[in-house]
Amino acid sequence: xxxxxxIGKRIALIDAAAKTTGQGKYTDDLSLPGMLVGxxxxxxxxxxxxxxxxxxxxxxxxxxxxxxxxxDAPNQYGILPVGHDETALAVDKVRxxxxxxxxxxxxxxxxxxxxxxxxDVEYEVLPAYFDPEDSMKAxxxxxxxxxxxxxxxxxxxxxGEPERALAGSDHVAEARYIANEVTHAALEPHSxxxxxxxxxxxxxxGRLTVWSSTQVPYYLQHKLSIVLxxxxxxxxxxxxxxxxxxxxxxxxxPLEIIAxxxxxxxxxxxxxxxxxxxxxxxxxxxPRTIIDLKTGMRKDGRITAVAAKVIxxxxxxxxxxxxxxxxxxxxxxxxxxxxxxxxxxxxxxxNKPACGAMRGHGTxxxxxxxxxxxxxxxxxxGKDPAEVRRINLLRAPCITVNGLRVQSYGLPECLDKxxxxxxxxxxxxxxxxxxxxxxxCSHYVSGAANSIIRSDMPHSTVNIKxxxxxxxxIYTGASEIGQGSDTMVAQIVAEALGCTLQRxxxxxxxxxxxxxxxxxxxxxxxxMNGNAALQAAKEVRQKIxxxxxxxMTCAAEDIMIRSDQVxxxxxxxxxxxxxxxxxVATASGRVEGQILRDSVQQQRKDDGPKERMSFExxxxxxxxxxxxxxxxxxxxxxVEAKGGKHKGAxxxxxxxxxxxxxxxxxxxxxxxxxxxxxKVWAAHDCGRAxxxxxxxxxxxxxxxxxxxxxxQEEMVWKDGxxxxxxxxxxxxxxxxxxxxxxxxxxxxxxxxxxxxxxxxSEGSTAAVIPAIANAIYDAVGIRLREAPFTPERVLAALQAxxxxxxxxxxxxxIDPTAPTHFRxxxxxxxxxxxxxxxxxxxxxRRTTEAEAGxxx
Numbered sequence: 001x002x003x004x005x006x007i008g009k010r011i012a013l014i015d016a017a018a019k020t021t022g023q024g025k026y027t028d029d030l031s032l033p034g035m036l037v038g039x040x041x042x043x044x045x046x047x048x049x050x051x052x053x054x055x056x057x058x059x060x061x062x063x064x065x066x067x068x069x070x071x072d073a074p075n076q077y078g079i080l081p082v083g084h085d086e087t088a089l090a091v092d093k094v095r096x097x098x099x100x101x102x103x104x105x106x107x108x109x110x111x112x113x114x115x116x117x118x119x120d121v122e123y124e125v126l127p128a129y130f131d132p133e134d135s136m137k138a139x140x141x142x143x144x145x146x147x148x149x150x151x152x153x154x155x156x157x158x159x160g161e162p163e164r165a166l167a168g169s170d171h172v173a174e175a176r177y178i179a180n181e182v183t184h185a186a187l188e189p190h191s192x193x194x195x196x197x198x199x200x201x202x203x204x205x206g207r208l209t210v211w212s213s214t215q216v217p218y219y220l221q222h223k224l225s226i227v228l229x230x231x232x233x234x235x236x237x238x239x240x241x242x243x244x245x246x247x248x249x250x251x252x253x254p255l256e257i258i259a260x261x262x263x264x265x266x267x268x269x270x271x272x273x274x275x276x277x278x279x280x281x282x283x284x285x286x287p288r289t290i291i292d293l294k295t296g297m298r299k300d301g302r303i304t305a306v307a308a309k310v311i312x313x314x315x316x317x318x319x320x321x322x323x324x325x326x327x328x329x330x331x332x333x334x335x336x337x338x339x340x341x342x343x344x345x346x347x348x349x350x351n352k353p354a355c356g357a358m359r360g361h362g363t364x365x366x367x368x369x370x371x372x373x374x375x376x377x378x379x380x381x382g383k384d385p386a387e388v389r390r391i392n393l394l395r396a397p398c399i400t401v402n403g404l405r406v407q408s409y410g411l412p413e414c415l416d417k418x419x420x421x422x423x424x425x426x427x428x429x430x431x432x433x434x435x436x437x438x439x440x441c442s443h444y445v446s447g448a449a450n451s452i453i454r455s456d457m458p459h460s461t462v463n464i465k466x467x468x469x470x471x472x473x474i475y476t477g478a479s480e481i482g483q484g485s486d487t488m489v490a491q492i493v494a495e496a497l498g499c500t501l502q503r504x505x506x507x508x509x510x511x512x513x514x515x516x517x518x519x520x521x522x523x524x525x526x527x528m529n530g531n532a533a534l535q536a537a538k539e540v541r542q543k544i545x546x547x548x549x550x551x552m553t554c555a556a557e558d559i560m561i562r563s564d565q566v567x568x569x570x571x572x573x574x575x576x577x578x579x580x581x582x583x584v585a586t587a588s589g590r591v592e593g594q595i596l597r598d599s600v601q602q603q604r605k606d607d608g609p610k611e612r613m614s615f616e617x618x619x620x621x622x623x624x625x626x627x628x629x630x631x632x633x634x635x636x637x638x639v640e641a642k643g644g645k646h647k648g649a650x651x652x653x654x655x656x657x658x659x660x661x662x663x664x665x666x667x668x669x670x671x672x673x674x675x676x677x678x679k680v681w682a683a684h685d686c687g688r689a690x691x692x693x694x695x696x697x698x699x700x701x702x703x704x705x706x707x708x709x710x711x712q713e714e715m716v717w718k719d720g721x722x723x724x725x726x727x728x729x730x731x732x733x734x735x736x737x738x739x740x741x742x743x744x745x746x747x748x749x750x751x752x753x754x755x756x757x758x759x760x761s762e763g764s765t766a767a768v769i770p771a772i773a774n775a776i777y778d779a780v781g782i783r784l785r786e787a788p789f790t791p792e793r794v795l796a797a798l799q800a801x802x803x804x805x806x807x808x809x810x811x812x813x814i815d816p817t818a819p820t821h822f823r824x825x826x827x828x829x830x831x832x833x834x835x836x837x838x839x840x841x842x843x844x845r846r847t848t849e850a851e852a853g854x855x856x
Contacts, residue, residue: 005563006495007755010693013487014506015241015480024241027191027213028273035193036065038262038272039112040255041102041119042281043094046351046720047128047143050093050101050121057118058104063111066266067119068103073261077223079251079356081454083152083318085144086354088227088257093126095143095316096352097720098281100254105266130720131822132290132313132348143316143349152314152347153322155648157329159401160340165305169296171380173373176292178786178819179365179769181313181715182708183285184358185732188213188243190282194259195269205264209236212259213243215250215479216519217509219453223252224260239509245481246705247357250521251320253282280725284356286709287324288313288822289365297377301388305340306332310366313822314347315354321347323452323651324355327362330652332370333400335411335443335659336392341401351720357521359705360444360765368787371440371770376783385439385774386419389661403644404653408758410685410748411441414661417683417744422663428778435667438775442662442766445654446687446750446759447524449637458634459524460532461515464493464540466629470564470616472497472504474536477517478529479509483761484694485525489533491690492754496537497544498561499615515632523759526690527656528635530754535633543629547622552610566613638752656750658763659685662703664771668780670798673791675711675776676739680768683744687758692745695760699743702761706768708733711788786819 018024055067070091078084089100102119106112129135129143135150143150166172192212196205208230214220217237225232242249255272263270274282290311296304310328314321329343360367378385394400396409418439419425428437451459463475474493480486486506494501507513517529545559548566552559558569613621622629643653665678682703689695712731716723724730749756769787777783782797793816800815814820 004495006491006501007690008688008692011487011491011501011691013484013694014490015486019241026188026241026243027193027211028271030193030211030240031271032193032195032269035269035271036105036107036266037109037112038259038270039104039106039109039116040100040258040272040278041104041116041121042278043090043097043099043101045094045123045125046097046130047126047141048094048123049126050090051124052122053102054120055102057120058115061111061115061118063107064104064115065107065268066105066262067115068105068258068262068265069101072265073227073257075227075229077226077252077257078318079219079320080318080322080452083322086254086317088254088261094123097722098278098353099316100258103258103262103272105262105268105270128351128720130350130352130717132288132311132350133821135348135350136346143351147349150349152318152349153325154347155326155329155343155345157341157343157402157646157648160305162305162307162340162342165340166294166296166307169304170299171297171377172294173376173380174294175373175785176290176819177369177372178822179289179291179368179709180787181286181288181355182358182713183280183283183715183730184244184246184248185727185730186244186246186248189274189276189279190249190253190255191271191273192256192259193269193271194263196263196267198267203267205267207234207236208260209238210256210260211238211240212256213249214239214256215242215245215481215521216252217479217511218477218516219519220252220256221511224257227257228260228264236510236512239479242479242481245520246359247361247521248284249481250357250519251284253284255282276727277725280722280730281353283315283353284319286358286364287315287355291366291369293369293373295370295373295377297381299381301381301383301391303336303338303392306338306370307342308332308366309344311346311348313350313352313355315350315352317354319354319356320361321355324357324362326648326651328366330402330404331363331443332366333402334404334406334657335441336389337394338392339401352717359702360762361522363442363444364706364709364766364769367442367766368769368773371767372773372783372785375774375777386415386424389415389439389441402652403649405641406657407752408656408687408748408750409659410746411443411659411661413746413748414659414683414685415441417746418661418663418681421742421744422665422681424663434670434779435665436775436778436780438664438666438771438773438778440662440767440770440774441660442763443657443659444759444763444766445522445652446527446656446658446753447654448522448651449641449643449653449655450650451518453518456636457516458532458636460517460529461632461634462489462529462532462536463515464536464631466540466619468620468623470499470503470619472499474504474506474533475514476506476508476529476533477514478525479520481520483520483525483698484691485520485529487694488526488530488690492530492533493537495755496534497541498563498566500564503615523658523762526757526759527753530757531635532633534754535635536631537633539631539633540629543626544618544622547625548613548618550625551613551621561615561618564615566615566618568611655752656687656758658687658759660764660767662764662767662771664768664775666772666775666779668776668794670780673793673795673798675772675789675794677707677711677772679740679742680771681742681744682764682767683746684760684764685746685748685758686760687750687753688747688756689745689760690755690757695745696743698760699764700741702764703741703768704733704738706765707738709788710769710772712790714788714790782817784816786814786816
């Protein structure tokens, strides 16, 4: 019989039926009596001072109830305590095309949109910065006056003696890598509904309720409190179903604040749902990144040192940027044993939408560079890439050179699995022309050991209440965003209590009902919320076991609860194996006390000591002895997991790390430059797979997202104007473009994870891009250092190779094998027919000051 009855089983997510039948409600499905529609006026300029806003004509339009501007909500906020630099609506100036200027509240969407055209805004256009390296040279017209050279933050870390180690290396590789900007492309657009309770006598607004598509309800409650100057106790945030987040909803997005401000001014409920184009402007995705990387290696394949200079194009506001740049440096070190490291990181402001957190936060672009350069060194030392990676594995448990504690480390088995499943050695010598295999590894945190809110409070808390009929209700503040967190806590609690999953109900992410949880990001929920749930369930189980022991005349330690059956050790009442457990909770015919079930009141009946009890009987007995049957659990990372003391050391440490190894099988069409990925083998160390079908889904999703960034996704810019703000033009891969992905689960059983579990949602993303880059090199011998690997970049590199290194002008003078700077405009997504003039307000097309200002 398995040690577990529910953990490790392939169980459908508990919200699957609601989502697949359409009964589940997302924010935009909700409405309230008297609800108004909110539409936002956005800036047409990348950088401009607001001289005047006149909304009188809009307010005169029938059906318009209110117009909100920055004056209605001037308080600054931000997701990081050190990064409060945003206002819900622009107060003094706009900082990117799409910045929020005003909001119209009207009785219909059509009227609201018409009213937007009647708002007159007078701008004074300012010089703008679009390239991070140019922005770092700025002396005047800074994006934020208190940020010299437009640098949001810079960090310089040195561990060991990197310069000396590089000088003594047998081989050194050095190159510039560029990863272009990508965004989340979640299926559900951002949406928020806000409503105040109004005093029936005074008409004054009272309590605020907000329904929002968010990954962080408690942060939203906090930021609403700051901007609206309301006590948090007067604000309730409810998270309905969320149609995908991937980090894009892990901080407060302006419409969430604007809806509340508008509802207060209009004295009516207001709902704002972004259009798809507005979602692209809201962005908060992965930043364009320049990585100047240098790696040293000995003849035997041992890495001696790595030095990385990383510049991130952060956009106009801080967002998560400080965390993003720190992750880029910190996570060079928890995957291989690298004794000497230099990291110089710059987070730079530009006049574009703010970048933020996106799946694999901070690590994906740097991992692309590192794993690509590692393969270049493998060629130099004449060793197999898999062998070199094995040579440089950590010896866990250990602490890395930058202070990251590693307790469980499944990377060796991940490597073994993908080498075995892909037939790595045999296929490498048999592949046809223009077809190749590539290998790469990645990793990620199981939540940050140090929370961003600078508090010693637990990162997660879970409450459990058991009803008298044996129903179990879990109250958790964690946000289910499609990753399966509600199912995860239900499984953990059911396993710990010994009851069936059908008894368990989850109430989540409602700030009035559920305990504080710091949000669903950085893959923290399984580890942290799971541990809190396990602790709460153990408390309840102890009460049930104690009561059952009294009825069964044995010690509580001898009580066994499994599949709704309570027995004592050594008795004949052996619980049924998990496979025989019924799917429906059974009602007991012999009960203590009184229970109500199916409207039948059953009477007390004392028939003496028992050999076995039902779960319901045991629950009733526990209530007889303890009263209300509840439990509370919380989780905070141990001090040993919180990292070193150097500046910036707080980002990167985690109580546990996941690991991934992947092999990609690709072919390259040398006539068209088209890269086809035939198959990806992806092994992921998730500690323990609490629900294998869910873990496999997350691995496949991670690989899929990486494929998009590797081959085709790219936000294309011209003078700060996004040229492809729609899913048709942005071109995320569809199911038709997805190769076969073989998800392989590796279980390292982390000593501190709930039942040994770690993260399984992000860690596989970062390996995809370098695995494909390495496979392209294996196929046709070109080393691409700029992602995505679009056909024209592949063709340019092929033609450069054929011409003996001569640079080919196919990508605006940028050689994809040796990029030096960002291209302002280009890529496969270029609008050849419409070009940069498709937008009537494109500032690059204006020549005079008079043209630039005026009625917009």
